[in-house]
Amino acid sequence: MSDRFEAKAVTGFCRDCLASPLATPDTAARLKARCAVCGSPRLRFHAEWRDLTIAHIDCDAFYASVEKRDRPDLRHRAVIVGGGERGVVAAACYVARAAGVRSAMPMGQALRLCPEATVFPPTMSKYSAVSRALRRRFLALTPLVEPLSLDEAFLDLTTPAHATGIPAALLLANLAREVEANLGITLSIGLGANKLLAKIASDLDKPRGFALIGRAEAANFLAPRPVSLLWGVGKALAAALEREGVRTIGDLAAREPMWAARRFGQIGLRLSEFARGHDRRRITPDRPAKSIGAETTFRQDRTRLEDLSDALRPLAETVARRLQAADKLAAGVTVKLKSADFVQRTRSTSLPTPTQEAADLWHACDALLRAETVRGGFRLIGLSCDRLIDAGETGPLGLLAPQTSVTQE
């Protein structure tokens, strides 16, 4: 057990050779400091680095990094993953990002910004395989792994850090090093006192990042940042908070929790805790997804059946890709429509064969749509899959997917 004075002293560690504890240069010298053991400049100094155990790990430009790994000649060149019928950027490497390319940007726009980019169509089976290899490494560290997507997860390292006496920061630095060497992709790591802080931290230092947000600094760190940074604050809630004069996280922390509870209910109370840097959410391993879906809000309301049907195609492709990524087959689909005056209706059906193919999803959903009386304008259409079953761990995904057999009952 470290004593009180030792716990407060700022020390550091080397992300490359894991030397620790490194003595503290003064604040100004810290940026230029190099590891006394290996000479690396990749050092981290933090008063709480040995005590923080909740991590958020996010791969850097994941799909693009996997493609680059397999094409070393493109290492320093712009790579974009995307295209296909949907025609948008699924991932852009940091070279392409420097030219202004962003995820979800139309491909045409991306290539105008970065005409020299090499474009790859997404190969989900390949990304899933890397994701599984990554997850195995997470699970070797701790059973408390909560995946958020193919390339992102929370890890609770409290128990392994206590059991081994090795601080979580070093376990994570070692993980990042090993993943780079053996999987050929890079990670950004956020280490914090809780999930909220870890998630924010992983975004601070990308790519190849390692950022820490401790208990003592949490409230001050959060205060000047926009309230939309908090988990659960979307556009609508951010606008409602702003109408109440709450723009920054500090604005919210300055209000009584009871004010937030009266005004916004349960979520208000939770946000009020977040604003003070507190987050009691646990890391819940392997929460299986109950449904996988996607939706589109139209810029202008759509009234024609054919226009609505057109909007289903890219949704079917997105959802199929997500099913493939999650290694799931869907046995049921639902179409959701929201009218111009916000009235929502849903229609569901069973699929003739469980599937993860876009064409199958689209056929079923198009039939649901055509059975619907379309009158007036619609502002949103959604497609989701439920009754998900495991596609299995073996073999390439494309071969596992059942062939289309449209035997409508």
Ligand SMILES: [Mg+2]
């Ligand atoms: Mg990522």
